[in-house]
Amino acid sequence: MLKAIWDNIKGLYSLVVGLSITGRYLLSPVETIHYPRQVVDDEILASFRGPIQLTLGKKDPAQTRCVSCQMCVKACPGHCLKVTKGEAKAPVAWTYDFSYCCLCGACVESCPTGALEFSHKVYLVTVSREELIFDLLADLKKRAATRAEAPTPTGSAATGSASIAASAGSAAPAPPAAGTAAAAAQPSPKPAQA
Amino acid sequence: MDLSLAIFVQIIVAALLVIGLMVGNAVVMVYMERKVAGFIQRRPGPYEVGPWGTLQALCDSMKLLAKQLYRPGNVDIILYYLAPILAFFPVLLLFLPIPFGPYLTALNVNEGIILILAFAGLGVLSNLLAGWSSNNKYSLLGAARAVSQTVAYEIPMILALLAVVFQCGSMDLKNVTEQQGAWPWEWNVLTQPLAFFIYVVSLVGETNRAPFDLPEAESELAAGFHTEYSGMGFALFFLSEYANMLLVSLVAAVFFLGGYKGPVADGFWWIFIKAYAIMFFLVWIRWTFPRVRFDQLLNINWKWLLPLSLLNLWLTAIIVKLLI
Ligand code: SF4
Numbered sequence: 412m413l414k415a416i417w418d419n420i421k422g423l424y425s426l427v428v429g430l431s432i433t434g435r436y437l438l439s440p441v442e443t444i445h446y447p448r449q450v451v452d453d454e455i456l457a458s459f460r461g462p463i464q465l466t467l468g469k470k471d472p473a474q475t476r477c478v479s480c481q482m483c484v485k486a487c488p489g490h491c492l493k494v495t496k497g498e499a500k501a502p503v504a505w506t507y508d509f510s511y512c513c514l515c516g517a518c519v520e521s522c523p524t525g526a527l528e529f530s531h532k533v534y535l536v537t538v539s540r541e542e543l544i545f546d547l548l549a550d551l552k553k554r555a556a557t558r559a560e561a562p563t564p565t566g567s568a569a570t571g572s573a574s575i576a577a578s579a580g581s582a583a584p585a586p587p588a589a590g591t592a593a594a595a596a597q598p599s600p601k602p603a604q605a
Numbered sequence: 606m607d608l609s610l611a612i613f614v615q616i617i618v619a620a621l622l623v624i625g626l627m628v629g630n631a632v633v634m635v636y637m638e639r640k641v642a643g644f645i646q647r648r649p650g651p652y653e654v655g656p657w658g659t660l661q662a663l664c665d666s667m668k669l670l671a672k673q674l675y676r677p678g679n680v681d682i683i684l685y686y687l688a689p690i691l692a693f694f695p696v697l698l699l700f701l702p703i704p705f706g707p708y709l710t711a712l713n714v715n716e717g718i719i720l721i722l723a724f725a726g727l728g729v730l731s732n733l734l735a736g737w738s739s740n741n742k743y744s745l746l747g748a749a750r751a752v753s754q755t756v757a758y759e760i761p762m763i764l765a766l767l768a769v770v771f772q773c774g775s776m777d778l779k780n781v782t783e784q785q786g787a788w789p790w791e792w793n794v795l796t797q798p799l800a801f802f803i804y805v806v807s808l809v810g811e812t813n814r815a816p817f818d819l820p821e822a823e824s825e826l827a828a829g830f831h832t833e834y835s836g837m838g839f840a841l842f843f844l845s846e847y848a849n850m851l852l853v854s855l856v857a858a859v860f861f862l863g864g865y866k867g868p869v870a871d872g873f874w875w876i877f878i879k880a881y882a883i884m885f886f887l888v889w890i891r892w893t894f895p896r897v898r899f900d901q902l903l904n905i906n907w908k909w910l911l912p913l914s915l916l917n918l919w920l921t922a923i924i925v926k927l928l929i
């Protein structure tokens with residue numbers, strides 16, 4: 412009985428501990444990023460899993476590694492991928508309907524040649540569904556062209572984070588013009604920062 | 606005749622001022638609540654409307670005013686509309702005996718605390734009516750909880766205040782203030798620390814705020830007794846809830862923290878600073894502690910607060926008797 416009472420009184424101390432924790436949080440700076448005015452660093456975006464994209468080719472970056480085996484098409488639970496085989500193995504058309512994609516990663520996992528990866532497009536905005544159907548081959552060509560213009564010293568590292576999405580860079584943290592679908596749908600990728 | 610007319614005018618003016626105070630208090634408190642909640646969770650809180658989001662609460666109240674008054678089917682119409690009004694108007698009366706400054710009292714009553722405690726009980730009646738007339742089981746459960754909780758927590762609250770009344774030998778709020786000094790070591794909180802603690806705990810229970818917000822526990826009861834209210838009906842409950850909070854904080858400031866007295870110059874600013882400090886504390890504990898279970902809530906009251914407040918009262922009585 413006495414022990415129970417004493418335990419209860421000791422329990423009051425935990426209330427003080429809780430108050431001190433929230434009090435400390437109250438005084439420490441906020442952690443959230445206030446989006447239109449601030450954007451997160453590119454480093455953090457490197458782990459963001461955005462809509463999928465084709466990886467840059469090994470020899471010619473504009474040449475996809477895809478061999479049109481249709482493994483990703485079969486693996487996709489949302490039926491968002493469409494790969495049209497050309498004369499050779501290389502695909503002639505590669506469309507990706509992001510509006511059905513659940514970002515599960517089954518396509519990335521299933522690809523035998525490593526031709527798919529997640530992009531880091533975090534500022535993707537469109538005004539209609541149709542704009543979410545991407546032509547990934549054109550996107551790949553564009554990224555390869557931008558990369559050729561400004562080659563980075565570490566070529567291999569560039570593959571992973573070459574296309575940090577949209578126009579958000581740590582050097583110029585100007586937010587992307589929200590609502591301009593064009594900026595998001597056809598991103599103007601910039602090379603990875605060293 | 607002239608005298609009674611003067612008092613009548615005085616009360617009308619005071620009532621208008623108090624309505625202004627209630628509305629202003631709700632706006633300030635909503636803003637403070639959301640900002641403090643934000644900072645405790647390390648986010649900025651309201652930010653977009655006005656500088657630092659200061660106009661957010663005003664816009665919200667505009668929205669509430671403009672909303673449709675929707676009445677669900679099968680409600681008891683008279684009681685349904687009576688309840689929010691009944692929640693609002695008694696609170697109005699409760700502010701009248703509070704001494705905001707040395708000469709700033711709407712109604713000089715020499716037993717002010719009795720008036721406050723008596724009419725504070727009406728608030729729970731409006732909760733009960735709202736819950737009963739809404740024809741909704743969540744509302745009814747919320748109302749039942751509100752009644753058992755408020756009735757229970759009123760007892761230690763009264764006993765804690767009674768200890769101070771014993772010590773000061775007066776029920777007049779002004780007199781109680783006058784017996785305390787300007788500096789913190791001359792306040793009643795030093796002579797009655799246990800009573801102050803009991804009072805603060807039971808005022809959380811009395812105003813139905815987290816961690817004792819069981820009558821409107823969102824995760825269990827939708828919104829408790831005001832589930833079925835929209836627009837102004839809801840706004841009136843909301844207003845009176847915050848006004849109740851301000852009222853109990855003001856009473857705490859008067860009884861334990863020296864009321865309008867303070868260093869440098871006495872005046873209404875001190876009582877408001879003290880009351881808002883207590884309200885800030887209430888907001889702080891709301892965002893710190895999880896909601897208690899109902900049996901825990903009643904256990905805290907009947908097994909701890911009530912015996913402790915009785916003990917405190919006895920001790921006070923004995924000491925007062927010995928010293929005088
Ligand atoms: S991430 Fe999943 S849903 Fe999206 S395209 Fe790949 S397999 Fe389909």
Ligand code: SF4
Nearest residue numbers: 477478480481483522
């Ligand atoms: S699984 Fe890889 S190689 Fe096969 S079609 Fe898909 S992207 Fe091309």
